[in-house]
Amino acid sequence: MLSYPEPGPLTLNVNGDMLSLTPRPADTLLYSLRQELGLTGAKPGCENGDCGACTVMVDGLPIKSCLMLTAEAEGREIRTVEGLNNTVLQDAFMDAWAFQCGYCTSGFLMTAHALMEREPEADEATIVEWLRSNLCRCTGYEEIVQAVKAALEQTQRS
Amino acid sequence: MSTVGESVRRKEAPNKVTGRAKYNMDMQSPGTLFAELVTSPHAHARIRKIDTQNASKMGGVKAILTGDDVAFLCGEVLEDRPPLAKGKVRYFGEPVAMVVATSEADAILASLAIEVDYEMLGVVNSPLGGLEKNAPLVHERAGDYVKAKPPVSPESGTNIADLAKIRKGDMAQGWKSASVTVEARFSLPPIDHAAMETRSAKVEILHDGRVLVQSTTQAPFEVQKLLSKYFGIKQGKVVVETPLVGGAFGGKATVQLEVLAYLASKAVDGRLVQLVNSREQDLATSPVGTGLQALIKLGADEKGRLSAAELTFWMDAGAYTDSSPRMARAIAAECTGPYRVDNVSCDTYCVYTNHTYATAYRGFAHMPMTFCIERAMDKLAKQLHMDPLQIRQLNAIQPGDTTPTQVTLNLSRLGDLRACIERMETLLGWEPGKAPTHISGDLVRAIGVSCFWKTSSSPQNAISGAIITFNQEGSMNLATGAVEFGAGTKTTSAQILAERMDMSIDDVYIHSHVSTKVDPEHWKTVASLSTFMVGRAVLDAADDAIRQLKTLAAVILRCSPKDLAVSQGRVYIKDDPTMNVAFKDIVHGYQYPEGNSIGGQIMGRGTYIVRHLSPLNPEDGEGRPGPSWTVGCQAVEVELNQRDWTYRILRAATVIDAGRVINPKGARGMVMGGMCQGLGYASREAVRHDAEGHLLTNQLRTYKLMRVGEQPKYLVDFVETAQIDAPYGARAVGEHGVLGIPSALANALSAAAGIEIDQLPATPEMLWTLKTGGIL
CATH class of the missing domain: 3.90.1170.50 (Aldehyde oxidase/xanthine dehydrogenase, a/b hammerhead)
Known part of the structure; x- marks a missing residue:
């Protein structure tokens, strides 16, 4: 079992950048991303794994960064919303009005981005299954599902 | 160029999809x-x-x-x-x-x-529990507290924090005219905003x-x-x-x-x-939306026309009053639902309990109030063997009718509920009098409907303001005091300004944050009032800027300001637009070719204060609670499994008189989001306590929200009856998607299951208990 009894420096691979930091053993990945690395796109919503606002990609899979210790993330490929730029998905979210307050959006984007990478042919049932990990309190969800569908369709076409 | 009526993107959209939008805890100081x-x-x-x-x-x-x-x-x-x-x-x-x-x-x-x-x-665990003899007192001397903003009337020695009364017409006459009556009790839990x-x-x-x-x-x-x-x-x-x-949702x-x-x-x-x-x-720890218990009595003649309404509401104020007294008056002001009732008696109590205290929640207590009225309307329809939409159409409040607080309505103030109901019939493919349909095996489908209305119940002196400054290139900065929490107020104000200036929305710059130091006051970003109040202030500011632009341009163009108009960043002579001067040459003053300058920076200032509102009379409730109303009709279709009492929500529909839709995708999104929240509240959400008053729902895995895939197919349509004094006629629509949805769902499930659902949330277990008495 991994053991980190004392704080020590480690390096995280975030959006392709190798970043050094010295977390406390109890620091979550969410905490380190936001407080140490200034990547505040991932949001705390419940810090209990219920809402998904903190979702980032770790080795290609959506992970709730409030449930992963920073120490566990070393040596893995971390991607946050700050690493998404001008993607079809982001455009689709804007077009479909798939957010209102925007607080849950980073998490939805990272879940959906992972889905698009792993399940490029996803049907609606698969989309729904993936997106159920995230909560939104503003929209009616239809907009978010539509955005993800539109992004998948556009990627399939090109 | 037209911006109002277009689905322009939210100004802050690019930042929200890149993680660059900054919320309160995204900014840290060492x-x-x-x-x-x-x-x-x-x-x-x-x-x-x-x-x-x-x-x-x-x-x-x-x-x-x-x-x-x-x-x-x-x-x-x-x-x-x-x-x-x-x-x-x-x-x-x-x-x-x-x-x-x-x-x-x-x-x-x-x-x-x-x-x-x-x-x-000992604990007080419900409003009615708080009124029982020998109930523990949450506050021993509530009557001694300082009344910061009356009216509020706490009674020492009881758990009654306040009482708002409506007395309209003659109840004896009302009951005499009634050939059919319904009486029903309702009990609804508090809701959490869960932003x-x-x-x-x-x-x-x-x-x-x-x-x-x-x-x-x-x-x-x-x-x-x-x-x-x-x-x-x-x-x-x-x-x-x-x-x-x-x-935010009021919380x-x-x-x-x-x-x-x-x-x-x-x-x-x-x-x-x-x-x-x-x-x-x-x-x-932080406040919730009010729970509500109610006793509703309605009387109608043999044709189904309402003649009397005797209503008692007991709000679960929780441990402290916060805005409950104002919500009690908001319930009172619209206690009949959007129906003409000439004889009304309504008592709305704020009751202290040992629950988390209540504050505004989307709709300012209208959602639970509407639940009670709309369930009672369905019961009345059932007794009269009338179609649920028909009885609502028959009683729909009209221009010329008076509200429970005795405001005489006109079309501009009220909107057109009958048109909403008609549009809903088309939208649903409504078949009057249609019974629940057996699909196959244990599956039954039914549609429930409801109507709603709401005004702002806001202070009589609420103000708003707008300041426009020009950048040298001719673009504008717009400062307002409305907070952006998702409703799109900043974008809407920018649209209103772009429309009045006849410029591109891209030439209007907003800042998403609000600072009391530099932004003009907007009372509070609540009550769906921002488009109206901020919009009026923005129009006022735009007119002020246009006046200044014309005055300066008139000197340069050697004409009367009356000969001038503005469009596309230019001031031009109406009958000869080739004679014009560009904003960029005048908004920071005009410099003559030889070097002399006149004018200065153009700055538009605009204000708005609500007018003609009055407090409700403590004895009979007479008074004017808000500048206008928004009316609408909603429906929910369910497919119920009569074997295990699970159900799917197939369709949810809203037709709302929006006056004028400023941003169609934005408005549709607000309404769909409201419906989703209403469905969540009706089907699963509840702030629950055990017998000792411990909160059982203090995480998002016990306080359950709707998730992707549980949403129905949404149908949204708008009637547009202009509110004459509102910017481009736009009525309030921010809160309203939520208001009638819980009652529509309960009406649908009541019909499908053949039971009376008068409490929430309507979980399969609750349906089973009601149907079978809880006996296996």
């Missing part, structure tokens, strides 16, 4: 101290002793505060709430003590080391006396006023800033954490302190 609350594990208990000795010796601890350190009471209407509990605790989650420390971890560890010795007291961003506040007190506050508030100007009042600081010294807010209009964060900062020589709710605290 050296910030951390405050952590110790909250009550009991619903009602006397505080015997608070031992802070061990905690105060712990590493990093800078200060510890308890109720003994705070000498005043808070309350928007009635000052009944100590910021930190004093003497006793009145709800699970109530703040009892606060630690300030150098790190979050130190603050949390120290908070766990504070020992509080409690002596249990994805929890509430937080940061406060720093500078040595020049200024107090810098940054919080998640919907009401920065109210925070400014209340801090000024509670702590005796001049308003000008209190600067409140609100960045983008991650959802962030109340002032709570800001007061605590101020106390925390004061205890550490004014250093910057942050206080952030965990999700558990956000659910337990």
Whole structure:
């Protein structure tokens, strides 16, 4: 079992950048991303794994960064919303009005981005299954599902 | 060029899809101290002793505060709430003590080391429970509290915090005309706002006396006023800033954490302190939406025309009043639902309970109120063998009718409910009188309908403002005091300005945050009033700017200002547009070819104050509660499995008289989101307590929200009956999607299951219990 009894420096691979930091053993990945690395796109919503606002990609899979210790993330490929730029998905979210307050959006984007990478042919049932990990309190969800569908369709076409 | 009526993207959209939109806790300052609350594990208990000795010796601890350190009471209407509990605790989650420390971890560890010795007291666990003989008293001397903003009438020696009354017409006559009556009781739990961003506040007190506050508030100007009042600081010294807010739904209009964060900062020589709710605290400690119990009696003649309504509502105010007295008057003002009833008697009680205190929740208590009325309307229709939409169409309130508070309505003020109902029939493919349909096996489908109305029930002197400054290139900066929490108020104001100036929306720049220091006051970003009030102020400011532009251009173009018009960033002569001058050449003054300059920076200023509102008379409720109404019709279709009582929500529909839709995708999104919240409340959400008043739902895995895939197919349509005094005719639509949905769902399920669903949430277990008596 991994053991980190004392704080020590480690390096995280975030959006392709190798970043050094010295977390406390109890620091979550969410905490380190936001407080140490200034990547505040991932949001705390419940810090209990219920809402998904903190979702980032770790080795290609959506992970709730409030449930992963920073120490566990070393040596893995971390991607946050700050690493998404001008993607079809982001455009689709804007077009479909798939957010209102925007607080849950980073998490939805990272879940959906992972889905698009792993399940490029996803049907609606698969989309729904993936997106159920995230909560939104503003929209009616239809907009978010539509955005993800539109992004998948556009990627399939090109 | 037309911008109003176009689905222009939200101004802040690109930042929201890149993680670059900044919310309150996304901005950190080095050296910030951390405050952590110790909250009550009991619903009602006397505080015997608070031992802070061990905690105060712990590493990093800078200060510890308890109720003994705070000498005043808070309350928007009635000052009944100590910021930190004093003497006793009145709800699970109530703040009892606060630690300030150098790190979050130190603050949390120290908070766990504070020992509080409690002596249990009996609890009030429901409004009606609070009115029982020998019920424990939540407040012993409520009548002695200071009334900050009357009317409010607490009764010492009872749990009654307030009573709002409506007396209209002649009840004896009303009942005499009635050939059919219904009487029903309803019981609805409190709801949590569950905004994805929890509430937080940061406060720093500078040595020049200024107090810098940054919080998640919907009401920065109210925070400014209340801090000024509670702590005796001049308003000008209190600067409140609100960045983008991650959802609010009324729950962030109340002032709570800001007061605590101020106390925390004061205890550490004014250093910057942050206080952030965990999700558990956000659910337990900060206020919720009101629960409601009701006894509804309606009378109608043989044709189904309503003749009498006798209504009693008991609001679950929780431990403190906050905005409950204002909500009681809001319920009273619209207590009949959007129907003409000439004889009305309504009593709305605010009852203290040992629950988390209630504040505004999307619709200002209209959602639970509407539930009671719309369920009763379905019961009446059933007795009369009438179609549910037909009875609503027959009774729909019309121009010329009067409201329960005796306001005479006209088309501009009211809108057109009958048109909404007609449109709904088309939208649904409504077949009048159609019984629930058996699909196959145990599956039954049914549609439930409801109608709603709502006005703002806002203060009689609420103000709003707008300031336009020009950049030299001719583009505009628009400053308003409305908070952006998702409703799109900033984008809507920019659209209104672009439309009036006949310019591209891309030439209007907004800032997403609000600062009391530089932005003109907008009363509060609540009550769906922002488009109306801010919009009016923006139009006023635009007209002011246009006047200045024309005055200066008239000199240059050697004509009367009356000959001029503005369009596309130019001031031109109406009958010869080739003679014109560009904004860029005049908005920072005009320079003649030889060098002399005239004019200066063009700045448009606009204000708005609501007009003609009056407080409700305490005896009969007469008065004018808001500038206009929004009416609408909603429906929900369910497919119920009669074997296990699970159900799917197939369709949810709303037709709303929006006056004029400023941004179609935005408006549709607001309405769909409202429907989704309403379906969540009706089907699963409930703030639940055990018999001792402990909160059982303090996480998002016990307080359950709708998830992707559970949403129905949404049908949304708009009727557009202009509100003449509103910007481009636009009515309030922000809250309304939620209002009639719980009742429509309960009406659908009642029909499908053949039972009367008069409580929520309508879980399969509840349906089974109602159907079978809970016997297997």
